[in-house]
Amino acid sequence: MAATMTAADIAQRDERAVANALKIRYTPFVMERGDGGRVFDGDGRSYLDFAAVWCLSGLGYSNERVRSAVIAELERSTFAGLVSGINQPAVELAERLIDLVPGDWEKKVWYGLSGSDASEAAMRLLPQATGRNRLVSFIGSWHGTHDGTMGLSAHPSLTGVIGGANVVKAPYPDPCHPPFLGGARNLTDQCLHYLEHYLFRTICDPQDVAAVFVEAVQSDGGDVVPPPDFMPKLRALCDRHGILLAVDEIKVGLARTGRMFAYEHGGVEADVVLLGKSLGGGLPVSAVVARREVLDAATGGALFTASGYASGCAAALAVLDEIDRLDLVAQSAANGAYLGECLRQALGDFEIVGDIRGLGMIQGVELVNDRASRAPNQPAAAKVVYRAWELGLIVYYAGNWGNVLEITPPLILTRAEIDEGVAILHQAIRDVLDGKVSDEAVAAFAGW
Ligand SMILES: Cc1ncc(COP(=O)(O)O)c(C=O)c1O
Structure with missing residues (x-):
């Protein structure tokens, strides 16, 4: 029975049956399975993972x-x-x-x-x-x-x-x-x-x-x-x-x-x-x-x-x-530096990106109203994360003011996957700036 349910069906049942007290939700993503650095929903859609379930899945998914x-x-x-x-x-x-x-x-x-x-x-x-x-x-x-x-x-x-x-x-x-x-x-x-x-x-x-x-x-x-x-x-x-x-x-x-x-x-x-x-x-x-x-x-x-x-x-x-x-200490140092550089190159010119910082495979992209005021832009973070999910990337936002895109991928991610994820993030920010995500789309997700 569960196999024939769509992701949307399961999300609806979750809404009715599971306590909000344990939810910090950004999207209606339903995880059916994971493999390496990717996760899949029940509808067969594949997503690259830039969140690793708040760093739970350091090794990625399905490690034999x-x-x-x-x-x-x-x-x-x-x-x-x-x-x-x-x-x-x-x-x-x-x-x-x-x-x-x-x-x-x-x-x-x-x-x-x-x-x-x-x-x-x-x-x-x-x-x-x-x-x-x-x-x-x-x-x-x-x-x-x-x-x-x-x-x-x-x-x-x-x-x-x-x-x-x-x-x-x-x-x-x-x-x-x-x-x-x-x-x-x-x-x-x-x-x-x-x-x-x-x-x-x-x-x-x-x-x-x-x-x-x-x-x-x-x-x-x-x-x-x-x-x-x-x-x-x-x-x-x-x-x-x-x-x-x-x-x-x-x-x-x-x-x-x-x-x-x-x-x-x-x-x-x-x-x-x-x-x-x-x-x-x-x-x-x-x-x-x-x-x-x-x-x-x-x-x-x-x-x-x-x-x-x-x-x-x-x-x-x-x-x-x-x-x-897998020599993950050295790999995180090298790939983390690469990830940081890719983020700076791809996102650094957006006026709403106030800061990009991190150490290894934990990077934060801080979204602001504008660089002069540096006022936190939590609504933009909510929309970018939602749009990224629509485009095939799981990423969360966090921070004292809820305006930092938190990038903590599984440590096994390849450079090609890093490129792919950063390109989706770029597109997501572009789409949000172009008004492609409505307030209503994210209203149901309290986030943080
Ligand atoms: C730095 C840090 N310490 C402790 C915790 C608590 O861990 P848990 O949620 O597994 O109880 C978290 C959870 O996000 C954390 O980020």
């Missing part, structure tokens, strides 16, 4: 080795978690992740099922491990959608939730939208000086701060790449006050930026590394890799029945193998 690893584990029917029993894939994965995360100190690994779980576990265990109750995060950050992690985050779409009483939010050095009147010069110093010499002296004693949570590229905040001195200076600030550094690599980690972890671009080490999304190769798997004393702070203090389930860990092991085998 990941699939085989999962099937092999399911056939053993272990259904094993780690809470009250031990399974080998989980232990092996923990050892792999410990080796992968830079830092010559004793580490352990914690498992959850979503990125939010990982952030939540870290924000719970860090105060217990350090005896310090406060946390610092950055404005524009997205660390999760549990009550705790919404309070830890500081993205405009999450600020309706009042939470995070123990979290102090500091300005992020966004070169395109500098938070202080001084503009983009000395941006890192402006932001970190405010944290260290104002917030720490007024509302937040640094001796009470367990950790600073940070994204080395702030993705949902608008694919913001901070200045190169930000991570080293933040690390130094943490060290001055005995504060641990927790980096959220859930979206940008595992080869996307051209390093295994995005924070490595800053030449620093982290005390806590959060992983999720692409780690499970399509299955829900997240992890925290951290100093032993953090993750051992409270036995049984952060767990789920399925934490560390064997088939998920087997999938993650296969994902790590594939990143090595």
